[in-house]
Amino acid sequence: MSILQGKVEERDIMTLEELIGRVAGCHACDLSGTRVRFVPPEGDRRSRIMMIAQAPGEMENLEGRMFCGPSGKIFDELLEEAGVCREQVYLTNLIKCMLPKARRPSRRHLEACGRWLEEEIRLLQPRILIPLGFQALKSLLIRQGVPRPPKKEYRHLFGRYLQAGDLLLYPLRHPTFLLFNPDKREMMSREYAELKKIIAKYGEG
Numbered sequence: 001m002s003i004l005q006g007k008v009e010e011r012d013i014m015t016l017e018e019l020i021g022r023v024a025g026c027h028a029c030d031l032s033g034t035r036v037r038f039v040p041p042e043g044d045r046r047s048r049i050m051m052i053a054q055a056p057g058e059m060e061n062l063e064g065r066m067f068c069g070p071s072g073k074i075f076d077e078l079l080e081e082a083g084v085c086r087e088q089v090y091l092t093n094l095i096k097c098m099l100p101k102a103r104r105p106s107r108r109h110l111e112a113c114g115r116w117l118e119e120e121i122r123l124l125q126p127r128i129l130i131p132l133g134f135q136a137l138k139s140l141l142i143r144q145g146v147p148r149p150p151k152k153e154y155r156h157l158f159g160r161y162l163q164a165g166d167l168l169l170y171p172l173r174h175p176t177f178l179l180f181n182p183d184k185r186e187m188m189s190r191e192y193a194e195l196k197k198i199i200a201k202y203g204e205g
């Protein structure tokens with residue numbers, strides 16, 4: 001079973017609202033103990049463009065909103081520079097509860113939580129997926145069964161289109177990257193600028 005191929009065990013979830021309600025009350029792994037406020041997906045729930053971040057951070061967990069901390073500020077700036085906004089895409093997390101001390105998700109967490117993302121993909125039928133950062137990209141490559149490059153080579157995959165089996169990806173660096181690498185602003189702005197074209201091309205229908 002690949003990381004994102006866990007199945008929701010009860011009857012199929014029919015609507016996104018139902019799915020979100022189920023995730024809000026999920027206790028399938030130990031990370032439910034970190035949840036202060038559930039962080040629901042954000043943006044347009046009918047969008048065919050899905051952006052996938054890693055997991056809620058501390059601020060997100062406290063406020064119950066995606067990207068509301070320092071990386072959220074960067075995220076909004078990059079979107080604004082690109083001439084787009086959150087409401088034009090569907091924004092969700094790979095792992096739905098906070099990872100303490102920004103830990104990497106373990107395989108156990110990915111397997112437990114991957115079923116929710118799998119259901120989101122099934123319900124939304126996105127035309128393009130935009131993983132934000134290494135973990136989200138790696139999980140999608142595993143899901144699609146495509147060869148993965150060595151970790152240090154992932155940087156070459158950001159900011160370019162990638163056909164992964166039947167999924168079209170446009171991986172972007174996570175906004176947090178800019179917190180630690182402020183000199184990469186121009187490069188990230190260039191990569192995020194493509195979002196305008198992506199929304200024009202894949203945003204409808």
Ligand code: SF4
Pocket residue numbers: 023026027028029030031032095096097109112113
């Ligand atoms: S991280 Fe995912 S699987 Fe674990 S409790 Fe939270 S929603 Fe459930």
